Amino acid sequence: MKLFRWKNRRTRTLCYMTLLGLLLLAAYLFGLLIPEEAVATDFMNAKLPPSLEHPFGTDSLGRDLFFRTLKGLSVSITVGIFASLISAVIAVLVGVAAAVGSKWLDNAICFVIDLFMGVPHTVLVLLISFALGRGLKGLLVGIAVTHWTGLARVIRGEVLTLRNHPFVAVSRRLGKSSGWILRHHLLPHLLPQFLVGLILMFPHAILHEASISFLGYGLSPEQPAIGIILSESMKYLSAGLWWPAVFPGLTLVLIVLLVDKFGDNLKRILDPYSAQE
């Protein structure tokens, strides 16, 4: 951060965010571009500790864990992006509907949100994933339909306060239609909430993806996913194979922290109260 001290916080944050974004993109693309041969089984080189040739070591089938982790990460990022995008869109639709709809609709939506929050997250994702026959689809849907509740509440509250602002009342008195007010007054205020909510939802989504894969629900065992690598590593943990457990998890944590930081910075920039500090 010392490097950027000469600029104001806004510029500094923007530089920082661009860097983070590029890093994430690089991790994602790199994972996609790794050929299958790089993670092929190779019994000659099984259970090797980390070395220069295999930075994360190799697993019990001789697959290179560094490449496997990166490949898993890009799967996680894909699932995370889709799931949080769907979730955020649901959140906005539901939140706006609750705030502008009738009292009856608002009550119904609040009840549904309570319902989603009333069952532990992990159990709910398990149930949905089970209903859809496990696999990638179950995982994606399970995560997408369970993460919108928090953001929906925020959006509902935001719309409720916006509606009471004088400028909305003035527009209404001037004869503007509800659609016009929605487009010109509500949406511009909701967009930052949506973006920040979306990005801060992403770490939750990939953590849940990893957890559910770890429990054996998500992707099939041959596929590289952080959860699956870690669940395999459990079998060899007592034999002292520490690297399959430590490094893939550490990489996941790193990505989660990076995205979290990204979201926090975005929030500061988009919020007019803290943007100029």
Next chain:
Amino acid sequence: MKEKILPFLGAFFAKGVRMLALLLVVSIAAFALVSLSPVDPVQQYLLGAGPVSEEQRAQVEEYWGVNDPPVERYFNWLSSLLSGDMGISTLYRRPVSDIIGERFFNSIALMLCAWLLSGGIGFALGCVMGAKKDRWPDRILKKVCYLFSSLPTFWLGLVLLLVFAVWLAWFPVGFSAPIGMLDSEVSLWQRFYHLLLPALTLSLASFSNIALHTRQKLIDVLEDDYVLFARARGEGEGTILRRHGLRNILIPALTLQFSSFAELFGGSVLAETVFSYPGLGSAAAEAGLNSDIPLLLGITLFSALFVCVGNLIADMLYRVVDPRIREERR
């Protein structure tokens, strides 16, 4: 006295009704979800029974009412549920209520330890952070909290297992009791010893929420006018913290802790799986993997009940202690 208790009972009753409605809808939703599943429960049940003829299969289907319409099946299930019969687990071949009862005992011990530990750690750290706002203890501890809140629970469990059970060999690798011992032979100390590492995992994964919340509350309180007045009167920082700070932040912290039952249960699914601890969480994961529908439904409902009770306690706690909410209702 009477006019104090009556509104409280009214609120309790209203919340209770809402809770029952919620549970009913959870049961409908959960039942609909498992009915959607492509897994054939009869096939799953017969898997362990060896070869069966078409006739026997038809008998099982008849007995279970597989061919009835879903709504009818739901009401059959609900009516037997209300009379205390949750069905037979296809995985363990025992009544679901027995399994839940037995495993709940293990789980509640684990979750209670984790709950107390995370509450204690979180509250203490929150107080330190709030009292030393923006100075180095606050800055460091805040980073630690953010770090722990981004750790996946199961990975935290794996690392603790690796360090304390495999490398240092201070703790056993898993299970709730030493292997090969009868249930009656296991002492309370051994149970506790086996429970400590999963409980530590669970509490480390969840303390940051309460810590950050307590920090914010304490900062808000310490900026209040009465604290300024206390300072002007010459009270020391320690006295202020004890007289004004702690009393004001204890109840919100306790409430938050009671309403965190959902995360606690969700985390226990992962922590119990990592440590092969025989609790409800690991049973839920196994039930789903082995398509044990009665058990999965039972645990889902039970977890919803657990969360609801936590929320109810949190809500009532506020009502008992905070006069503002009490007055407002009247």
